[in-house]
Amino acid sequence: MRLLQAARKEPIDATPVWFMRQAGRFLPAYRALREKHSILDICRDADLAAQATLTAVDALPALDAAIIFSDILLVLEPMGVKVEFERGEGPVIANPARDAQAVRDLKPVLPSEQMKGVLNAIAIVKSRLAGKAAVVGFAGAPFTLASYLVKGGASKDFLAVKGMMAQAPRTWHKLMTKLADAVIALLKAQIEAGADIVQLFDSWVGALSPDDYREFVMPHSKRIFEELKSFRSTIPTIHFGTETAGMLELVAEAGGDVIGVDWRIRLDEAWNRIGKAGIQGNLDPVALFAPPEELLRRVDRVLEAAGGRPGHIFNLGHGILPGTPVENVSLVIDHVHRKTARKS
Numbered sequence: 001m002r003l004l005q006a007a008r009k010e011p012i013d014a015t016p017v018w019f020m021r022q023a024g025r026f027l028p029a030y031r032a033l034r035e036k037h038s039i040l041d042i043c044r045d046a047d048l049a050a051q052a053t054l055t056a057v058d059a060l061p062a063l064d065a066a067i068i069f070s071d072i073l074l075v076l077e078p079m080g081v082k083v084e085f086e087r088g089e090g091p092v093i094a095n096p097a098r099d100a101q102a103v104r105d106l107k108p109v110l111p112s113e114q115m116k117g118v119l120n121a122i123a124i125v126k127s128r129l130a131g132k133a134a135v136v137g138f139a140g141a142p143f144t145l146a147s148y149l150v151k152g153g154a155s156k157d158f159l160a161v162k163g164m165m166a167q168a169p170r171t172w173h174k175l176m177t178k179l180a181d182a183v184i185a186l187l188k189a190q191i192e193a194g195a196d197i198v199q200l201f202d203s204w205v206g207a208l209s210p211d212d213y214r215e216f217v218m219p220h221s222k223r224i225f226e227e228l229k230s231f232r233s234t235i236p237t238i239h240f241g242t243e244t245a246g247m248l249e250l251v252a253e254a255g256g257d258v259i260g261v262d263w264r265i266r267l268d269e270a271w272n273r274i275g276k277a278g279i280q281g282n283l284d285p286v287a288l289f290a291p292p293e294e295l296l297r298r299v300d301r302v303l304e305a306a307g308g309r310p311g312h313i314f315n316l317g318h319g320i321l322p323g324t325p326v327e328n329v330s331l332v333i334d335h336v337h338r339k340t341a342r343k344s
Contacts, residue, residue, distance in 0.1 A: 001134045002016045004134055006310070008278075014337045015312055015313070016313050017333045018315060019056075019320050022329075023066075023069050026322055027055050028326075029055040038085065040084075043071050050121045064133055065135070065197075066125055067137075068137055068195070078111075079107050079182060092152065093152045096150060096160075097149050099168075100171045110185070111189035112189055115189070120193075122137060122194050135195050135196045137190030138201055140183070141200050141205065142180045143161075144204050146161050146172075149175075165216045173216075176216070179220070180221075184227045187228055188227075188231050191231070191235050197235060199238040199239075200237065203241065203318075208247075218250055222254045238258040238313075239255060239259050240280070243262065244262070245264050248261070248273045249274070257278060259278070263284035271306075283302055283314075283332075287299075289321075289328070295332065299339075300339070303339055
């Protein structure tokens with residue numbers, strides 16, 4: 001599979017393409033599924049999660065990957081956290097962890113017993129795809145999980161989570177250790193269930209200064225990648241974050257065979273800074289709304305920055321936005337494959 005070859009920086013016949021949130025609201029089949037089921041219902045049910053996952057590869061068969069439909073906050077439920085999704089409000093946590101006692105109360109995660117929906121969905125998708133596309137497992141990184149858990153939901157200023165770092169560093173590191181333990185257990189279980197590659201989403205880590213990242217976050221993310229490498233060294237890993245241009249070297253040092261970057265930095269500049277790792281990205285999701293000629297001009301700019309170097313996975317700098325024209329997504333996939341085709 002070319003996605004795995006690219007992640008390992010091996011020769012490939014064309015640059016692989018997949019998109020974050022590719023099984024989402026821009027697809028009619030997914031919207032139809034959501035009319036009948038809540039997000040959490042889909043995540044918890046293996047058949048529904050597999051169905052949601054496959055909406056993308058069914059609609060866009062040239063995709064090089066299928067990312068399992070789930071949510072990064074699902075891992076908090078077996079830890080004793082009550083998570084709900086309110087329409088128009090996003091995730092809401094009824095019992096946020098804001099002090100030392102709340103952190104102590106967080107339970108360890110046993111994915112094989114407590115998260116069977118995700119794991120069984122991987123097996124279903126793996127069987128259905130039969131090697132035609134890579135199966136991507138994932139988890140939220142400790143900082144991004146903590147940003148929801150401490151606040152009790154989404155945050156714009158990250159005051160709560162940064163406040164715990166500054167005011168209660170011992171409690172913070174205990175929280176991050178427990179979250180890292182849970183993420184390691186979940187990703188290992190996904191690999192055992194059949195995931196071909198796994199991605200760690202640190203979506204909101206760009207809210208931190210480089211110094212805070214180095215001190216309060218990096219050691220915990222680094223442990224995750226070290227544990228995964230010692231567990232199954234043949235499974236590639238992707239480390240994704242947004243607004244990380246100010247600390248790309250640190251993100252790369254934390255780990256990952258491939259580093260995901262957003263559109264706020266040129267891909268070639270980012271690649272020069274992350275060193276030996278592969279790179280994933282970095283088209284602005286808004287570009288998918290542009291007229292075809294302008295869209296492909298922007299796609300070509302990304303490909304030119306990649307320069308044909310081994311190790312590039314074409315993706316967006318974040319997830320596909322609702323309302324994105326499906327035909328534009330298909331156009332990008334075909335164009336990237338055609339433009340980067342290598343002679344055998």
